[in-house]
Amino acid sequence: MLKNLKNSKFLLKVFRSIFVVMGWMPKKKKLVMFESFHAKQYSDNPRAIYEYMKEQHKDYQLLWSIDKQSIKLFDDFQVPYVTRFSLQWFLTFPRAKYWVNNVRLPGWMPKPEGTVYVQTWHGTPLKKLGLDIEQIHMPGTKTDTYKRNFINESRNWDYLVSPNAYSTEIFKRAFHYDGQVIESGYPRNDVLSIPSEDVVKSLKQKLGIPEEKKIMLYAPTWRDNEFHKKGKYKFNFKFDLENWKREFGSEWVLLSRMHYLIAENFDFSAHEGTVYDVSSYPDIRELYLSADLLITDYSSVFFDFAILNRPIVFFMYDLETYRDELRGFYMNIQEDAPGPIVQTEEELFQAINELEQSNVQSNPTFKSFKTKFSSLEDGHATKRVVQAFLK
Known part of the structure; x- marks a missing residue:
């Protein structure tokens, strides 16, 4: 009414x-x-x-x-x-x-x-x-x-x-x-400049995540042309959660954070204990502080997460369409992204395995990115x- x-x-x-x-x-x-x-x-x-x-x-x-x-x-x-x-x-x-x-x-x-x-x-x-x-x-x-x-x-x-x-x-x-x-x-x-172990411990307790598990955060954006009706957008996962579970589930949990404009209520009950829906979690900063690795696409979250000097994977399965037809970019993401860009599930899983063992701070592209975008984040x-x- x-x-x-x-x-x-x-x-x-x-x-x-x-x-x-x-x-x-x-x-x-x-x-x-x-x-x-x-x-x-x-x-x-x-x-x-x-x-x-x-x-x-x-x-x-x-x-x-x-x-x-x-x-x-x-x-x-x-x-x-x-x-x-x-x-x-x-x-x-x-x-x-x-x-x-x-x-x-x-x-x-x-x-x-x-x-x-x-x-x-x-x-x-x-x-x-x-x-x-x-x-x-x-x-x-x-x-x-x-x-x-x-x-x-x-x-x-x-x-x-x-x-x-x-x-x-x-x-x-x-x-x-x-x-x-x-x-x-x-x-x-501001809170990202001083990471806190207490935040990580508290979040794991709230969500019921085992203390020894590492956290992978998936935070994609919405697509202007994928919608049910005005103001109600949709989103479909482009990697299989069962495959992700087999590959990473023994050591990791996946936190799924959908953009506020995406109207779907995702049902992860089949993946209980492995995949957690944190779309309505009040403070994304606590998710950043707790995550050991970020998967995103065109969302601005990567600018913030980079402050923490942790690995980022860009799962841009529709890169050409999004860049050339839907929105267009202000930067050459393929040259300046502070992490690998992948377009398939296989590439995504491979990038995660490679980044898990890497030190992003030693990457010249990552350091250049932080100098340009994060110099005021003190x-x-x-x-x-x-x-x-x-x-």
């Missing part, structure tokens, strides 16, 4: 009107509102900024704007929140002095005068973004409309957080953004971001 109401043009006009009126009210100058991934997660850069401010800026009121379906998650973390589209939300969100978000806000939400909107975004880009995408393949989305919506959104940003100089150049062009950029490293990555990015937007 609520979903139908939110899709009603009339109701969106009503929402907008209420939002505008409340935006005229006096600002709550010490109130910071946070959202992550369409108000559905307690994660990413907004979480890191929230947790830093909670400790270092106790005079500020910190609130999360959340989707109704995420109430249990935020209750479990004991994080203060207001539910999107509730009366309290309309009385609060438009009056906050600061907004911290990592994706676009709904188009009907105008930014009130005097609000400081901090857009953290959510990854160093490999695949093309925003205005740089030549043709949109997502269902129900026209290319011109998609790009116009991006322009309308980015003009509201007062600050845009960038993890490195490479991203700054791309973000400014792809988002049509000429405002202030905080080139700081990513707040979410554990203090969050401090730099908060100091910039509170000045």
